[in-house]
Amino acid sequence: MEVxxxxxxxxxxEFSTTLSSEELIGISGPDYEELLExxxxxxxxxxxxxxxxxxxxxxxxxxxxxxxxxxxxxxxKINYLNTVKEHMExxxxxxxxxxxxxxxxxxDSLKIVGLDSSLLNRNITSLSNxxxxxxxxxxxxxxxxxIIILNNPLVGLDNKSRKKLMMVLNKxxxxxxxxxxxxxxxxxxxxxxxxxxxxxxNKRIFLESKTEEAYERVDYLKRNGFTIPDRxxxxxxxxxxKKVKIDYHKDIRDMIKDIYKHV
Amino acid sequence: xxxxxEVINLNYPDLFENISFxxxxxxxxxxxxxxxxxxxxxxxxLSGQIPIKEAIKLLGMxxxxxxxxxxxxxxxxxxxxxxxxFLFKTIEEELKYMIHLFKKTEEEKEETYKEIIKKYKLTKxxxxxxxxxxxFIQIKLLLAEKMLASPQILFLDDICMELDEKxxxxxxxxxxxxxxxxxxxxxxxxxxxxxxxxxxxLIIIDEKQVLLEGNPLTIIEKDNVLNKIGLELPFMIDLSVxxxxxxxxxxxxxxxxxxxxxxxx
Numbered sequence: 337m338e339v340x341x342x343x344x345x346x347x348x349x350e351f352s353t354t355l356s357s358e359e360l361i362g363i364s365g366p367d368y369e370e371l372l373e374x375x376x377x378x379x380x381x382x383x384x385x386x387x388x389x390x391x392x393x394x395x396x397x398x399x400x401x402x403x404x405x406x407x408x409x410x411x412x413k414i415n416y417l418n419t420v421k422e423h424m425e426x427x428x429x430x431x432x433x434x435x436x437x438x439x440x441x442x443x444d445s446l447k448i449v450g451l452d453s454s455l456l457n458r459n460i461t462s463l464s465n466x467x468x469x470x471x472x473x474x475x476x477x478x479x480x481x482x483i484i485i486l487n488n489p490l491v492g493l494d495n496k497s498r499k500k501l502m503m504v505l506n507k508x509x510x511x512x513x514x515x516x517x518x519x520x521x522x523x524x525x526x527x528x529x530x531x532x533x534x535x536x537x538n539k540r541i542f543l544e545s546k547t548e549e550a551y552e553r554v555d556y557l558k559r560n561g562f563t564i565p566d567r568x569x570x571x572x573x574x575x576x577x578k579k580v581k582i583d584y585h586k587d588i589r590d591m592i593k594d595i596y597k598h599v
Numbered sequence: 600x601x602x603x604x605e606v607i608n609l610n611y612p613d614l615f616e617n618i619s620f621x622x623x624x625x626x627x628x629x630x631x632x633x634x635x636x637x638x639x640x641x642x643x644x645l646s647g648q649i650p651i652k653e654a655i656k657l658l659g660m661x662x663x664x665x666x667x668x669x670x671x672x673x674x675x676x677x678x679x680x681x682x683x684x685f686l687f688k689t690i691e692e693e694l695k696y697m698i699h700l701f702k703k704t705e706e707e708k709e710e711t712y713k714e715i716i717k718k719y720k721l722t723k724x725x726x727x728x729x730x731x732x733x734x735f736i737q738i739k740l741l742l743a744e745k746m747l748a749s750p751q752i753l754f755l756d757d758i759c760m761e762l763d764e765k766x767x768x769x770x771x772x773x774x775x776x777x778x779x780x781x782x783x784x785x786x787x788x789x790x791x792x793x794x795x796x797x798x799x800x801l802i803i804i805d806e807k808q809v810l811l812e813g814n815p816l817t818i819i820e821k822d823n824v825l826n827k828i829g830l831e832l833p834f835m836i837d838l839s840v841x842x843x844x845x846x847x848x849x850x851x852x853x854x855x856x857x858x859x860x861x862x863x864x
Binding site: 409410464465466467468488491492493494495496497521522524563566567569570573574577578580588589591592595596598599 | 633634635639680682757760761763764790826828829830831834835837838841842845847855856858859860862863
């Protein structure tokens with residue numbers, strides 16, 4: 337799965353980039369949420385958009401609408417709907433999704449994100465924060481989207497839930513070739529879980545690079561106001577201040593071993 | 600120190616079994632635990648949204664013995680996931696209305712308004728719509744409104760969750776200032792142990808019980824226990840504890856530069 341965006345111009349933004357299911361993509365920067373909205377392609381921006389070698393134009397634009405889903409920061413409960421099931425069915429009707437066995441699809445979506453099917457009949461207001469997050473993702477899976485954009489998906493989740501959810505997203509990417517995009521300003525999350533980064537600033541893509549390479553440009557990122565992941569910053573300080581020859585590591589245990597070797 | 604709040608043998612189906620703890624006046628308490636351990640429910644119980652008899656005592660009296668309005672007056676609760684809505688179209692109007700409810704003379708009102716705008720750093724946002732403002736601005740506005748009633752105690756449900764590090768720091772500093780000025784007691788749940796480092800006392804809930812309680816730094820050093828229940832240690836603590844196991848450092852160091860200097864003298 338690949339989306340090519342060339343010379344896109346909309347809402348003062350100007351950019352070109354290619355999004356592919358080969359990478360787990362992270363987007364960060366002061367106005368990252370605006371870019372997530374644009375990537376939803378609700379309105380067709382100026383420029384060339386090519387999805388899987390097909391040019392998207394005003395005629396076929398709406399066909400692509402269903403394949404992109406944006407998982408918002410917060411669960412937007414619909415006033416007159418109560419249960420998880422009701423919210424799921426609302427979406428199924430809204431998109432006129434052709435699903436043979438609706439109940440099975442609903443239960444399967446919950447299962448993918450690690451939730452029990454008994455949650456279907458629970459009221460949204462009775463769910464915990466982390467359950468709401470997972471239900472949001474489950475709902476977004478109903479339309480079988482090819483591109484899943486998630487706004488700050490790991491916030492408030494404990495380590496176990498984070499790892500599980502990232503496993504699910506990686507599976508969707510690797511086995512089903514879906515494009516996964518995570519927008520957040522949590523540098524530690526981005527460093528740990530993404531493989532490619534888009535840093536955005538002043539309505540432009542400021543830096544596009546492999547995650548590890550990007551974050552190792554500490555001075556450059558800092559000068560431009562981006563947060564550096566703690567583990568990168570620590571290693572950077574050791575290299576810069578003490579001229580120690582340690583490497584950057586994503587896993588803290590590898591980092592400890594490297595430090596131990598160089599004491 | 601005077602005891603302000605007591606939680607006595609609190610029971611709640613599937614979440615709490617005989618939970619008890621005491622909170623001294625003027626302290627800043629954080630409560631943490633893995634997802635679904637009942638953090639929000641605990642705040643709902645403390646605030647009176649979920650009434651439970653003979654479990655919550657404030658100033659020596661059970662919650663149910665207070666007239667409903669009085670309980671609401673002496674406690675202030677913020678639960679961001681309930682998506683609080685504001686009545687007015689601008690932050691200025693919203694605040695001025697709330698001030699009007701608590702202050703009498705025009706002079707007092709004007710002065711209070713100026714003070715709040717400055718203290719909560721809302722100058723740039725006065726004309727913004729509070730309902731479409733960022734979560735950070737909304738939380739500050741809610742805090743300002745709650746503090747107008749001069750509550751004895753604040754119950755805050757993970758108000759730092761959606762905020763970035765810089766915003767989190769500002770909120771914590773603000774809470775500390777409010778505490779110094781008004782001696783308000785604060786009980787705040789958090790999913791982020793970094794935030795709890797700034798508090799006076801930390802309570803960890805797991806398997807329906809209080810698993811650990813005490814000085815936050817001492818608690819967070821117990822990396823094995825916390826990792827097991829799924830909580831992530833703040834990076835500097837995680838690093839310190841692991842380096843200590845390798846005998847590279849002797850104690851926990853929270854400052855990165857000092858840590859680098861300690862390892863490579």
